[in-house]
Amino acid sequence: NQGRNTWHWYEETSKKMAPEMDYSYLRLELMEALREEQFSLFYQPLIDPVTGLVKGVEALIRWFHPERGYIFPDVFIPLAERTGQIIAIGQWVLKKACRDIAEWNRTHQSQLTVSVNISPLQFRRTGFLQELEYALTISELPAELLKIEITEGMVIIGADRAIEILKSIRNLGVQVAIDDFGTGYSSLSYLRRLPINQIKLDRSFIEHLTENDQDAAIVQSIIHLAHQLDLEVVAEGVETLKQASFLHQQGCDLVQGYFYARPAPLSDLKLTYIALAD
Numbered sequence: 170n171q172g173r174n175t176w177h178w179y180e181e182t183s184k185k186m187a188p189e190m191d192y193s194y195l196r197l198e199l200m201e202a203l204r205e206e207q208f209s210l211f212y213q214p215l216i217d218p219v220t221g222l223v224k225g226v227e228a229l230i231r232w233f234h235p236e237r238g239y240i241f242p243d244v245f246i247p248l249a250e251r252t253g254q255i256i257a258i259g260q261w262v263l264k265k266a267c268r269d270i271a272e273w274n275r276t277h278q279s280q281l282t283v284s285v286n287i288s289p290l291q292f293r294r295t296g297f298l299q300e301l302e303y304a305l306t307i308s309e310l311p312a313e314l315l316k317i318e319i320t321e322g323m324v325i326i327g328a329d330r331a332i333e334i335l336k337s338i339r340n341l342g343v344q345v346a347i348d349d350f351g352t353g354y355s356s357l358s359y360l361r362r363l364p365i366n367q368i369k370l371d372r373s374f375i376e377h378l379t380e381n382d383q384d385a386a387i388v389q390s391i392i393h394l395a396h397q398l399d400l401e402v403v404a405e406g407v408e409t410l411k412q413a414s415f416l417h418q419q420g421c422d423l424v425q426g427y428f429y430a431r432p433a434p435l436s437d438l439k440l441t442y443i444a445l446a447d
């Protein structure tokens with residue numbers, strides 16, 4: 170809650186200051202955050218609903234501000250996009266996530282995948298491919314264990330260029346997931362033309378799954394169609410046993426949400442989970 174409140178702090182500040190001043194101040198704060206290592210990564214497991222085993226984790230950034238406490242990414246990521254600092258932050262996230270999970274896999278003799286959220290600016294920048302290669306090289310994480318999460322909007326606008334980037338990413342062996350699937354305007358038949366591996370069903374579809382027949386029908390048909398197109402389906406925001414059971418019955422490949430585990434520092438991560446849904 171403290172984190173979400175900082176949104177108001179920024180709003181209040183920008184009302185009092187000229188907009189350009191607000192940004193220069195924020196820019197300094199973000200610079201300091203990078204320099205002083207105020208950022209950290211939390212990880213949330215992606216679980217196989219059949220076996221209950223953790224197959225991978227998603228990296229979620231946190232900013233611990235010395236005065237204001239935790240600031241959540243949906244507050245500062247959009248701002249860092251506007252100042253351009255998302256590039257430096259994104260590079261840090263990529264390196265840190267690959268290193269953390271490569272090390273975890275070494276010490277636990279596991280093969281966890283790590284999913285990293287990529288911002289539009291980062292994705293389209295020349296040099297992004299080299300960043301991916303660099304992160305893989307220094308961490309010694311096998312490329313197929315890295316998944317990048319992008320949104321539909323990023324592959325629709327300027328589609329030709331986006332397809333080119335996606336192809337080179339896939340050539341590295343890195344996997345690609347479409348995040349927040351269903352909230353944009355693209356269809357699965359369109360997405361199928363892209364070299365992607367996975368779709369992540371947006372939380373808004375999962376939320377009312379068990380009370381709303383229409384949401385249930387949508388989820389059911391997306392899973393079905395995605396499987397026919399050879400795409401893996403992840404459901405995010407799974408909060409209840411009922412939702413988990415439904416997704417399990419429908420053959421959803423992976424589940425993620427508070428029902429299984431909240432995002433937490435890597436040291437809090439448990440390697441296996443009991444299959445709670447039957």
Ligand code: C2E
Binds near residue numbers: 259262348349428432
């Ligand atoms: P997202 O990629 O859609 O991430 C899922 C969000 O849902 C996360 O919020 C996660 O903590 C939350 N969540 C997970 N399970 C549940 C659940 O069962 N119920 C509910 N209500 N929420 C759940 P978070 O960590 O605050 O991140 C928000 C957004 O910020 C992310 O949405 C992503 O778009 C962005 N983000 C996070 N880390 C990064 C990053 O390193 N780079 C970039 N570019 N964006 C990031």
Ligand code: CA
Binds near residue numbers: 227286318348
């Ligand atoms: Ca995501």
Ligand code: CA
Binds near residue numbers: 369405
């Ligand atoms: Ca998402």
Ligand code: CA
Binds near residue numbers: 349
């Ligand atoms: Ca989201």
